[in-house]
């Protein structure tokens with residue numbers, strides 16, 4: 731798939747990930763998450779390959795002016811037929827120096843298009859209650875809060891809510 735959007739003189743392109751994206755995605759992963767968006771302990775679990783946990787097929791990548799700056803990981807939520815048609819966004823991140831340029835919007839639009847092309851009926855995700863940029867992004871793309879797990883995590887000494895959000899296609 732390929733989804734191209736122009737803003738001013740810049741171009742954002744979203745495409746399927748390939749093995750060759752591994753190093754740049756690993757570099758993004760090492761700097762993209764902080765205490766408001768993820769778990770500080772996550773950095774210690776990173777392997778030498780971005781694709782260790784799930785391969786290129788599970789990812790779309792965004793290029794900004796030809797440079798890979800972000801990704802979204804899309805997977806089947808359930809491994810059994812009764813849950814078929816529900817996809818999960820199991821990670822979306824944009825390199826810090828490429829934020830607020832429309833890359834997250836492009837990845838979310840491409841996710842909806844990808845899900846529709848796969849015949850999905852729903853997309854789900856989890857987000858920390860304190861993650862205002864991500865919550866704004868998801869709401870803008872039609873996701874609503876389906877559940878709140880109050881004080882689900884303690885991150886750097888503070889309680890953090892975990893939200894379930896989803897959108898029907």
Ligand SMILES: CC(C)(COP(=O)(O)OP(=O)(O)OC[C@H]1O[C@@H](n2cnc3c(N)ncnc32)[C@H](O)[C@@H]1OP(=O)(O)O)[C@@H](O)C(=O)NCCC(=O)NCCS
Pocket residue numbers: 762763766767768822823824825828829830831832833834835836856857858861862863864866867870
């Ligand atoms: C969330 C994230 C993917 C957004 O990526 P991005 O490329 O900056 O997003 P965009 O530039 O396309 O902006 C998308 C929308 O969110 C808004 N937004 C982005 N960052 C924001 C911020 N810090 N505060 C408020 N709104 C913000 C934009 O204004 C835009 O809204 P609009 O289209 O209504 O104007 C990025 O901040 C990120 O990688 N964060 C760290 C990882 C993370 O939190 N992932 C989600 C985990 S659930």
